[in-house]
Amino acid sequence: MAYRGIIPEDRWHEPYMSREELEKQIGEGVQFWGYTENGEIAGVMGIQFKGDVTLIRHAYTRTSNRSKGIGSKLLNHLRSVATTPLLIGTWADATWAVAFYQKHGFRLLTNQEKNKLLLKYWTIPPRQVETSVVLASPDWKSQEHNQ
Numbered sequence: 001m002a003y004r005g006i007i008p009e010d011r012w013h014e015p016y017m018s019r020e021e022l023e024k025q026i027g028e029g030v031q032f033w034g035y036t037e038n039g040e041i042a043g044v045m046g047i048q049f050k051g052d053v054t055l056i057r058h059a060y061t062r063t064s065n066r067s068k069g070i071g072s073k074l075l076n077h078l079r080s081v082a083t084t085p086l087l088i089g090t091w092a093d094a095t096w097a098v099a100f101y102q103k104h105g106f107r108l109l110t111n112q113e114k115n116k117l118l119l120k121y122w123t124i125p126p127r128q129v130e131t132s133v134v135l136a137s138p139d140w141k142s143q144e145h146n147q
Contacts, residue, residue, distance in 0.1 A: 017058070028123075030057050033077060035070045043070040047078045050121050054082040055089070059097070075104055079137075086137035089122055098133060106135035113142060 017025075025046070026032070035043040042065040046057035056078060061071045079086065088106060090097045098108065109117065114134040118124060124132070136142075 025058070032058070033074055035074055037065065037070075042068075043074055045071070045074040045078060047081065049082075049084070052084055053121060054078075054084050054086050055121060056086055059088075071100060072104070085140040087117060087121065087140070088135045089118060089124075089132050090135070092131055092133045098135065101135045105138050107138070107140075109134045109136055109140075109142070 028048070029050075030046040030048045032044055032046045034041050041062075043059075043061040045059040048055040048057050056075070059071065059074070086106070088101055090101075092098075102108070114132070115129060117134050118129045118132060
């Protein structure tokens with residue numbers, strides 16, 4: 001629910017991810033990792049290996065469990081299994097998410113590079129491309145000047 005009003009109205013739907021969409025994501029190679037506390041899922045984060053990059057996908061912490069280090073623990077674990085540079089796509093207006101990744105050393109990419117990367121590595125509609133940002137891990141070598 002933290003994304004209500006952040007995700008553009010024309011992209012918002014409930015549930016945010018249906019069971020069918022979750023199964024589709026898993027079928028496309030997204031591996032989900034969860035963090036449990038008192039027998040309840042407190043956070044989840046996905047990872048998807050895409051050749052020369054690794055994508056962090058669908059990262060969520062229950063609002064009531066924010067600022068307890070859960071997202072950091074999940075991100076650090078996924079960083080430990082990634083062997084290629086990490087890219088993260090998120091909604092541009094999700095300022096808390098952008099700040100979280102920046103706190104962990106990720107940097108915002110330019111709009112031009114973001115557009116190219118979202119089209120190359122993600123399967124999302126044009127409206128989502130225009131309302132998203134991409135952050136890259138410190139080992140990411142910008143490809144803007146190599147083309």
